[in-house]
Amino acid sequence: MRIERDVEGNMQIRGLTLICADTLHRLPEYLESDDPAVRARLLPQAYEDEEDEEQWRKYGASELEHLFLSRVEIVRKDLAGMQAEGRGPSVSIGRDGDDEARIVHATYRLSIPARHKAAWLSALNGGSHSIFIRHGLAPEDMSREPGTLGDEEKDTALLRVHVLGFLVHLLLEADGYRYDPELTEEDPL
């Protein structure tokens, strides 16, 4: 998987594998989840005080709901343009002895306009939280390798969270961000 960025900041993610493409296509569903635990995480509490929190819900959180809706539309629109690239192995999909076969596309590419980048970064992070909660992952699972949890559903969920996290890193790096643990606040940038 790699990312190409043009001079205007538009990005094209190339070489998305099937699991990556599938996870991205599920992003709107993750973000629109009506699971109360997911909603609570995507619109978290701001105040400990009940009265303050109620006011916050009334104004701040409702604005966020609108923002999230428009963000999902941006994601959906870009996903509609996802294209297959390259060809993978031929696999049999025949039924009842029919040996019909089809070509499975090996990879996909996704274009993200520069003006959509911030929406995508937030959506990828929000989607990760949604998956994490919906599939009952635990904080300690995050340091495990997918496939080692002993539960197929959780293993797939963990893989999807890692996929989205990796895409966040790709987008940030394409935009010039590099984590440097040696940086100190005295260093001029």
Next chain:
Amino acid sequence: MSRTGPHASIETDEQTDTSNETSLARPWNVIVHDDPVTPMAYVVQVFMQVFRYQQPKAQRLMLEVHNTGRSVVWTGERETAEVYVQKLHARHLLATLEQVGVD
């Protein structure tokens, strides 16, 4: 948001209690809490974008969140603090508001 938001009513309330006046004058902390999902690099990028912090400061705050579970990332008047918390929530960071000096 904030002008019609949570503390608009406080501004119009008559304040006769000195302790309340003191309380209103106290600044508010924006606190970011650790979560197991958000990539660390994204947290740094959000701090740089939302608060206009330089990368070294943003990284220090991110590591404080990661290592201690929370960090006060900004302190100031309530209205601005609310705007920051809303921006952090928009990016799915766990952020809360807490008045300085309130246990």
